[in-house]
Amino acid sequence: MLLQMDSITKKYGEFSANRGIDFSLRAGEVHAIVGENGAGKTTLMRILYGMEQPTSGTISLNGKAVSFASPLDAIQHGIGMVHQHFMLFPTFTVAENIVIGHEPGSGVRFDRKQAVSIVEELCETYGMKVDPEAVVSSTAPGVQQRVEILKVLYQGAEIIILDEPTGVLTPLEVKELLEAIKQLSKQGKSFILISHKLNEVLEVADRITVLRDGEVTGVVNKGEADAALLSRLMVGRELADLDRRPAQPGESVLEVSEVTIRGSKGKPVLDNVSLNVRAGEIVGIAGISGNGQSELLQVISGLASSDSGSIKLSGKDVTGMSTRSIREHGLAHIPEDRYVWGANRTATVADTGLMGHQRRLQRSGMLKLKEIRSLVSGWVQKFSIKTGSLDTSTQYLSGGNLQKLIVARELEQGTPFLIAAEPTRGVDIGAMETIHGELLKRREEGTGILLVSSELTEIIKLSDRILVMYEGRIAGELSVNEATEEKLGLLMAGGTLQ
Structure with missing residues (x-):
């Protein structure tokens, strides 16, 4: 040996x-x-x-x-x-x-x-x-x-x-x-x-x-x-089958119209991108990393600016607004990189759970600490987040447990629109089951969800419609009934469907 x-x-x-x-x-x-x-x-x-x-x-x-x-x-x-x-x-x-x-x-x-x-x-x-x-x-x-x-x-x-x-x-x-x-x-x-x-x-x-x-x-x-x-x-148990009912889409909650971002060398990073997400549906975006998905999410959430085009949330034009204003207009965001966009490594578990909630969890400028701790404690139990205490620094959480904390925080925002970027990155199969179930639950409650994932199986499993991005453009759209990994892979590589 x-x-x-x-x-x-x-x-x-x-x-x-x-x-x-x-x-x-x-x-x-x-x-x-x-x-x-x-x-x-x-x-x-x-x-x-x-x-x-x-x-x-x-x-x-x-x-x-x-x-x-x-x-x-x-x-x-x-x-x-x-x-x-x-x-x-x-x-x-x-x-x-x-x-x-x-x-x-x-x-x-x-x-x-x-x-x-x-x-x-x-x-x-x-x-x-x-x-x-x-x-x-x-x-x-x-x-x-x-x-x-x-x-x-x-x-x-x-x-x-x-x-x-x-x-x-x-x-x-x-x-x-x-x-x-x-x-x-x-x-x-x-x-x-x-x-x-x-x-x-x-x-x-x-x-x-x-x-x-x-x-x-x-x-x-x-x-x-x-x-x-x-x-x-x-x-320690059998995993349940995913209960996925047909979508009942309602009014549009996200409208992206002809959004363009020009790169440093003149080639567009986003090239005249238009899409919409309706209440009660999950729209997936597939694509090889580096084809504009990150920039699209950053523009929608206010982390980046576009050179042209417009973005509406629930009918309200939020183009060029700050991240804070856009969140207040009804956006929650599970970011694709938990360390860069989702958390501060030196913050406690309780503080990380507070981020994005802080303005509604205060009275007369003072945080409602008891309510905050009760809220985050509930998420820790619901999502089986392994942590010594709510006062543990997030740098001591495993990557998967930090991911579950961020997912719980954003799902509990109760917004009409949610960006879910790589929502199960680094999590185990039990947590994946929980997160997938919670995303479908929000969809059935009327939340519109834009799902970006490098896992094609996840995209196919959860999405009602699937968009494919290639070189900053929408290269194609497939319904969940016609989507296969082979068709998506072809579009992701710049090919066309016969």
Whole structure:
């Protein structure tokens, strides 16, 4: 056995993130770890990578007991980790990011040409193509993912930990990553894959360990596992079928008319975009990241300005209004990036739940603290948000638990129109079931919802109409009855339907 973790326990005060976990990894194996948000997956891997110290338990590598005081220790023992949020320098080139810390050259002189040569050789060896001289900020998320993997390979990693590696990738990039994992494992590299996406886990994993509430509930071999079994082990129950009734759309709650944003080089980022969302319907937007979806949402919510066109909410022109004014006119917004747009890392859980509610939760300029805490406490219970207390800083929440808090906050605004951008990004299958159910509930109550998701299955599952964006334009519209992943994928790539 290449790696053995025995009886790993990690306590934070009275709270146990890991309780007596056993985990093993063979050479050339892909071993996935799945579980709900807060189940202890990332904590276990942070211990293996030297970012945390176990309260008790042992780690053995090639049969020898080891302990890692820091990530540097883990790296020196051949363990590398690619984090959920990429840790690259955006203004550096691909080659500079890969060799950083082990730069070729003599003395203080950095040999840039040799660095490029090293990366080209890595690409050839491992079959992962990147442009060594490209600036990272100009590359797609899928390329950045490959850069992270090449970086740990350059550091000599034999064990590679991937924490939610497909969260920001397109379907094509996901396919390429899974193929790369398979090829690298055939070359003897071993992978530990943390993921919520069971279809990807089932495709690539040789074994799957399931965690729930800090404990192992099962270890399943390839061929024995299916989504139903893994879901049951993760959440401790059978998942209910989604109750989706036909939409009964009413009056228009959002009207976007001929909106254009010109890019820095003259090419439109949004090119004469028009769409509408009616009360009681979910309109999905599909598209590969970078085709104008983000800019469209920012214009609608007041985070960006358009060069031309107009936007109406419930018949009122809100073009050019501030974000605050637009929210007061009836918009709630689950943002696509929870850290950039949805929360302040240093704010408490209670304060984060307050954001956007603060003006209606005050009297004579004083916040109604008791009412706020009662409100947020209810969301914590309803959405199973794992947190020590309402006074815990959001930086200590897992990404999925922070996502659930933001989703709860925006769903509870009670507005006639809701933007739901990547609403289930990074959440487990149980939370996904809850969020999907709540979105459909709001739709049945008459809320108009604009859904943007990189998950085509989610778009098809929830939407009544689906728009596809390509190069800043609406490239096509399909009803839910005629939409398939193949048709949407064709439009997303700039093709046309026959």
